[in-house]
Amino acid sequence: MSERGLDDLFERYRAACPEVEPGPNFMPSLWQKIEARQSFWSVFGRFGKRLTTASAALCLLLLALNLFFSPGALNVIPTYADALMADHSAESTDYGEAIRSNTPEAPPER
Amino acid sequence: MLVEPELIERARAADGQAFNQIVLAYRKRILGTISRLIGRPEDVEDVAQEVFVRLYYSLDQLRAAEVFEPWLYRLTVNAAYDYLRRRKRRAESRMSDLSEQQVLMADSAAGLKQDESEREKGRVRDLMNSLFQNVSDEDRLLLTLKEVEGLSLKELEQIYHVKENALKVRLFRARQRVLKAYNMASESGRI
Numbered sequence: 001m002s003e004r005g006l007d008d009l010f011e012r013y014r015a016a017c018p019e020v021e022p023g024p025n026f027m028p029s030l031w032q033k034i035e036a037r038q039s040f041w042s043v044f045g046r047f048g049k050r051l052t053t054a055s056a057a058l059c060l061l062l063l064a065l066n067l068f069f070s071p072g073a074l075n076v077i078p079t080y081a082d083a084l085m086a087d088h089s090a091e092s093t094d095y096g097e098a099i100r101s102n103t104p105e106a107p108p109e110r
Numbered sequence: 111m112l113v114e115p116e117l118i119e120r121a122r123a124a125d126g127q128a129f130n131q132i133v134l135a136y137r138k139r140i141l142g143t144i145s146r147l148i149g150r151p152e153d154v155e156d157v158a159q160e161v162f163v164r165l166y167y168s169l170d171q172l173r174a175a176e177v178f179e180p181w182l183y184r185l186t187v188n189a190a191y192d193y194l195r196r197r198k199r200r201a202e203s204r205m206s207d208l209s210e211q212q213v214l215m216a217d218s219a220a221g222l223k224q225d226e227s228e229r230e231k232g233r234v235r236d237l238m239n240s241l242f243q244n245v246s247d248e249d250r251l252l253l254t255l256k257e258v259e260g261l262s263l264k265e266l267e268q269i270y271h272v273k274e275n276a277l278k279v280r281l282f283r284a285r286q287r288v289l290k291a292y293n294m295a296s297e298s299g300r301i
Contacts, residue, residue, distance in 0.1 A: 001292045006285060009292075010257040013146070013238040016231035017258075020141040020154045030133065030159045034166050 112136055115175035122169045129169075133162050140186055146258045147190040147251055149235050149242075150197075161189045180268035183261075187251050187269065194247045244291035249284040256281055 001009070112135040120128035140161055145154045164185045172181055242250040255261045255269070263274045270277065 001289060001296065003285070003289070006289055006292070007257070009234075009238070012234050013149075014258045016234040016238075017142075017146045017149060018151050018231075019138075020145050020151055022137050022141060022158075023155060026137065026155065026159070027130070027133065030162055033159055033163050037163060037167070 111179060112139070113178075115178075118169075118172070118175040118178050122172065122175075129166060132165075136182060137162070140182070143183075143186055143259060144190055147187070147254050148193055148197075149239050153193065153197075157189050157193050160193075161186050164189065177268070180265065183255075183265075183269045187255070191247055191251060194250070198247075240295070241288050241291050244287050245284045249280065249287075252277070252280060253284045253288070257285075 113132055117128050117131055121132055137158060141154055141158050144157045144161070145151060148154065148157060161182070165182060168185070172178060242253075245253065252266070252270075255266060256263075261269075263277055266272075266277055267274050
């Protein structure tokens, strides 16, 4: 078949597809479908809202329990200076002193 | 456009009466387009209602009343596409339940009830449907909109948001596949 034959076939197909007249129940049935979907979404939306509220309440409860059972959690987070002070252990002091003790003495004067 | 932009604006503002008027103005055109897109007269009304349900829930996403028609066509194409996919799945499961003999008997029994011109129309629809099996559902819809509905490339560009050149290439390839399928079927004596 040629390109023209294909165009002709498309034309015949167009004529073979009947013009469908809307039935008498087209509009009532359409509105029923719209309302059915609306009620589905409203139920879904209500369920979603309740789930969100329940999740938020559960989060607050877990946070409260966490704070209640670990009193240290309320302590203020130390500053950088506090952390440095805490890290200034005896070990680092020894290391510094050892370096100092190994320093070669000054050469004797001639 | 078949309706005034003000009517679309009113429908966007959840005016049920305005929406009703839009449906009444466009339903015949949409029914006709769907009839040609899916090739199954018995399912046309269901798909058209699905289009208008989608329209009702997506009117607030419409940018401007001026692009309403391409928007409506886009919804129509999407609903037809979903229908074709569903039908393919249903057909696969249904055909596996019936033997070939049963299918042929059912076809011939249905055929006897129709007169000759209706049968010829049915044959053309069946032929076109079988040729469309050789292209994807997307290409089938594009080909139908261009070659059967007679939409211009500019209109298709607005519906698909795809550049004209890309559409031309896609259409050319789809046509070639349909032609090849026709010639193969013709050589094997199936048509």
